[in-house]
Amino acid sequence: MTTYPESLRTHLARDCTTVCHAWRLTRRDGEASGYTDHDVPLAFDNTLFEPATGFTGSEAKTSLGLAIDTVDVEGALSSAGLVDEEIEAGLLDDATVETFLVNWRMPGEFALIRRATIGRITRSDGRFVAELKSRMHALDQPNARYLTRACDAELGDQRCGFDLGQAGFRGAGAVFDKIAPDAWLVAGLAGFAADWFTDGVLTWTSGARSGRSDRVVDHRTQGEQALMFLLPVEGGEATVGDTFNVVAGCDKTFAACRAKFANRDNFRGFPHLPGNDSAYAYVTDGLVFDGGPLVP
Structure with a gap:
């Protein structure tokens, strides 16, 4: 429920009000920017809200229970903080958007009326429409573990426990030539065997994708x-010429965890879990059904 300060409630009770909307957008990297549908800049809550951005909001509703509410915010790509390249690169995906109701004559009178995250973004003719999803959408996704043979940890994270700082598991290089849209001939990895970085993560350290990570196929x-x-x-x-760092790849199998990383004690899958093929198999020549482990 939105809490309105006493001064703003008093103002809203008048016959004539001077209120507008303002939006604060906070990207996943923590960078924040402000926008308003008013015609002059507004400063409150330690944020400068920029006017003349073409921001408009659709009708919004708040439902009781666990329903996921959505509202659209439409704007023109006319702000220095909103460029088409950043939207295309996904920098605004899952960003947090806070919607304020503010008295533009006295910006200190404001109330936070909605906090949401950006879902789908569509773009056309220099404009964009961002769908804002309420925080209830976080409940509409798996939040527990799946019982699978493959490991569900990311190599090097806390659950995996493997130290990627060890020699031989990290490399650095630079792009030498482009072979195909997503294929690159690179220099600097001559000491590594083929497939060593397959399924690994490559992080760019220069160029247009600096700071972003890609998965090695x-x-x-x-x-x-x-x-x-x-x-x-x-x-x-x-x-x-763009440079990068890359870490060894893991295919999430128990065999790779044991042989490539010597980290079998931290394996986060269930390699001995029989699948449907084992459950419904029947005795045939050449197969062994002695109750032994599926993974030696």
């Missing part, structure tokens, strides 16, 4: 150079 050797196939992404594109 395939890693091959080609003489003194390496061929890296990356998962297709939107946003800025790497070019020749």
Whole structure:
């Protein structure tokens, strides 16, 4: 429930009011910017809200219970803080948007009326429409573990426990040539065997994608150079000369955890879990049904 300060409640009780809406957008990296549908800048709550951005909001509603409420915010890409390249690169995905009701004559009189996260964004003709989802959407997704044979931890995280700072599990290089839209010939990884970085994470350290990470789909050797196939992404594109760091890849199997990383005690999957193929199998020549482990 929205809590209105006494001064704003008094103002709203008048026959004529001077209120407007303001939005504060906070990206996942913590960078915040403010926008308002008023025609002059407004400063409150340690944020400067920029006018003339073309921001308009659709009808909003708040439901009781656990229903997910949505509201659209439409705006023009006319602000220095909102550029098409950043939206395309996904920098606004899952960003937090706070909606304020504020008395523009006395900006100190304001109330936070909604906090939501950005869902789908559509763009056309220099404009964008962002769908804002209430925080209830976090309940509409899996939040527990799945029982699968594969590990559900990320290599190097707290649950995995593997130290990626060890020698031989991290590399650095630079783009030498572009082979295909998502295939790069790179230098600097000559000491690593083929497939060592397959399923690993490559983080760009320069260029248009600096600071962003891509998943390595395939890693091959080609003489003194390496061929890296990356998962297709939107946003800025790497070019020749861009540098990167990359960590060894893990295919989430127990065999790789044991042989490649010697980390089997921290394996977060269930490698001995029989699947449907085992449950419904029947005795045939050449198969062993002795109750032994599926994974040695």
